[in-house]
Amino acid sequence: MFQLDRQGNKPLYEQIKEKMKALIINGALKPDERLPSVRELAQTLTINPNTIQKAYKELETEGFIYSIRAKGNFVAPLEQKIIRPRRDELKNELEKIVAELIYLHEPQEQLIATIQAIYKEKEEKKDD
Amino acid sequence: MFQLDRQGNKPLYEQIKEKMKALIINGALKPDERLPSVRELAQTLTINPNTIQKAYKELETEGFIYSIRAKGNFVAPLEQKIIRPRRDELKNELEKIVAELIYLHEPQEQLIATIQAIYKEKEEKKDD
Amino acid sequence: MFQLDRQGNKPLYEQIKEKMKALIINGALKPDERLPSVRELAQTLTINPNTIQKAYKELETEGFIYSIRAKGNFVAPLEQKIIRPRRDELKNELEKIVAELIYLHEPQEQLIATIQAIYKEKEEKKDD
Amino acid sequence: MFQLDRQGNKPLYEQIKEKMKALIINGALKPDERLPSVRELAQTLTINPNTIQKAYKELETEGFIYSIRAKGNFVAPLEQKIIRPRRDELKNELEKIVAELIYLHEPQEQLIATIQAIYKEKEEKKDD
DNA sequence: GTGGTCTAGACCACC
C-alpha cells in the first residue's frame, strides 16, 4: 500500500496517519470505503499492530475516518463540523508559507499560477 | 516581545525560531538590525539562555540571521544562494496544504482571493 | 575509538565531528551502520553527553548521518542533493591550499603524485 | 587594500592575517617589500591599531614577515626552516580534503585537471 | 536504553 521511512525522527504512527490521510484526500479511498484492517496492515508493513491502532485512533478523532466495532474502519464523509476548523488551521499554515515566499520575492502571478496548476491536476484525477 | 506555549508539545527553541522568523519575514526586523541578546531574551521570557542560543544558532544555519562575537545577532540580508532551494521547499509544503484544502471543497477563486489579500497586506506594510 | 585534544583551542564537539567524519569517509563505518550511542561515547571519552549530542546533530544537518529516535545514529548513504554543493566547497578550500603550496615551490609533478597516491590507497581499502 | 568581513565570527586580526598572507602568496607583495605601517593600515581600515599589531606579530612568528624597529614590517624571503613544516601541514589538510572528494566520487582525472589549472593560472600571474 | 529537550551554572575569547 505504501512505504514507511524507518530512518527519520517521525514516529511511525504519524507517518501512517499522514499517508492514510493523503490517500483519502487524493480520492484513492472514497467515503465509506473500508480501510485495511489493523492486523492486515500491521502484517504487510511488518509493524506492531498497536502502532496502527494508534494511527487509526487519531485519524478518527480528527474526523477523517470512523470505526464500527467488529466491522472495521471506514473513510468518513465530509462533515461540516470538521471542515471549518481544519480549513482555518490550513489557511493559517498557508499564510505563513505565503508570507515567507513573499519575503523571498516570489512574484504574485507565479504563485497563483502554481496554485491553479494544482487545482487543475486534482480536477483531472477526479475523473478517474 | 512574544509569548510561548509552555505545555504544548513543540520544543521551546522551535517556538522561538518561528516567532523570530515571523518578525523577520514580516519586516518588523529589518536587515542588519540587531536581535535581542541571548541573555536579555532569556530573561524577558524567563527561559534558559541555552535554549535561546540553540534557536539563534539554527536560525543562523538556515540563513536568516548572522552572529558577531561580542556584538550580537543580526538579521541577515537575503542571499541568492539560499533563496532557490528554500523556495522549492516552501512550494512543496504549499502543495500539500492546497491539496487538502481542495479535498475540503475550498473553491479555487476563494483561495486565490486569500492569497491576493496576503500580498496586498504585505505590500502596504512595505511602505512603513 | 579515538583521542581528543583537551587543551587545544578547537571545541571538543568539532573534534568529535571531524573524527567521526573521517571514519565515515575512510569507509571504516559503512552506510546504515550504527554509531556508538550518545551516552556510550560520552562515557568512553569521559565527556558530557550534550557535547556528543551537539556533534552528532551537526553531522546530521551536514548530511553525514541520520538519527532514529530510540534506535541510534546511523551513517547516511550518499545523497545526490548533498554532493554537488559540498564538492564545490571542498574545491574552494583545495584551491587555497594548492596556491600556498605553489608559493612554497611545491613542484606540480610531486603534488599530483601525492594525490594519485591517495587515490590508490583508497582504492585498495575499497576491496576490504 | 582589502575589505574586512565585519559580520562573521572570525576575529578581525585573523582576517587581516589571512588577507596579508594571500597578498604575499600571490606575489602582490614581493620579498623584502615593506608592508603598510600599523598606524596607516589601522586608519584606512578604521580599526584599532592593536588589532593590526596582533596580526603582524603572528605573521612574523609564522615566518611570513620580519620587522625592523622604527623601520617597519617586511615580506620575508622564503626560508627552508619555515617551508618544511608548513608544507607538511598543508599536505595534511589536503589529504583530508581529497579523501572527502573521493568519498563524493570525484574522478581522479578531473581532480588532477583542476590542480593543473591552478598551477597554470599562477604561472601566468608570475609574468606580471 | 535511545535520542531530544531543557535547566542551572560556569568559564572563555573578543571588543
Add this chain to the structure above:
DNA sequence: GTGGTCTAGACCACT
C-alpha cells in the same frame, strides 16, 4: 556585555 562552549543532572517519548 556578548556569543560560544561545556558540564551535570533531569525528564520525556518512543521501541
